[in-house]
Amino acid sequence: MNQVVLIVAAMIPAGFIATYMWRALAVVAVTRIDPESDLLLWVRAVSTALVAALVMRMIIAPSAVLSTIAVEHRFAAVAIGIAAFYAAYRSTQIATFATVIALVSLHVVLG
């Protein structure tokens, strides 16, 4: 329990404030900022690349549970998911399920 209190105490600056500051700034800025200014476009690129990097890290350096599935199956499932995304007229929902179903099928069929 002490550990939980410690983590939550750390989470307030490093999680809540670190995240909410951008939302609050958006509320303040919405009346005057251009969403296509160079600064915001750079911000968009960096946050996009950061989330992509996070995805890559979850795939190549997986948690214990995910490491039960071979790395080539993880990559193949992602490729199938991307194909499904375009085949299903850019539906994130359908493609997400397709990715996960592909992962399980690859593992079960190919071992």
Add this chain to the structure above:
Amino acid sequence: MGQTAQSANDEDGTVYDWTGMLGGIRAAFSLPGLVMACSFIGFGALIHDVGFPLLAGVATIPLIWALPGQVLFVTMWQSGVALPLIAAAVSLTAVRLLPMTIGVLAQVRLKRAARTPEFLLGHFTAVTIWVLSVTSLHGVTAPRQLPWLVGLGAALMGLMVLVVRVGYYLADSLPPVLAAAMVFFTPAFFLLSLLSGAIWRFDYAAIALGCVLLPIARCYAPDFDLLIAGVGGGTFAFIFLRPRRKGLLK
């Protein structure tokens, strides 16, 4: 509700109609809500998997409310990364919420109403809310749109607090393949949301560079891999492929 009455609201609306929350709460039980629930079941399985305490994992939901930041916080905390570095990485993934929140607010705020509810909606704004604000607000009158999204955000947040426990406790009893499938919802949903939100070539370049740079950065500086790949990849994409054709956002 006649067309004149609605446009009068658009012009003169100074008060939000909070009965609009009900429609938003109902919309939480939809396909995007289901994908979100699966991602949070996966998040529950993930925190169990890395040995993060359940209650602290649950606390990330109301406090951070952005799954990439939550996953970063949990994984970096568990690998013993220094708190300022965790804060920097979480904050950098959250910067994407700035243009997203501006986009959502610009669509639903009443120009002459009180600003406080906007700070509330800002806290609820994340990928799923943004997607639904683009696709589901057509039939909702202007004074009800902000409350509609607040209701949606609050309902989703409440649901995810429940759902994350399912993943946490299932992680033990599920066959390993299914537990892995649950965990995989998160990266799959992140990557496909990035593709879905991509408009310009530099968006695609940022996605590709983030993926390619991560393993390289990981070799040289494992603690900074995400920051290097994110800031480096994003900056490269911005410098070389910055969009010239504008007016596509909003």
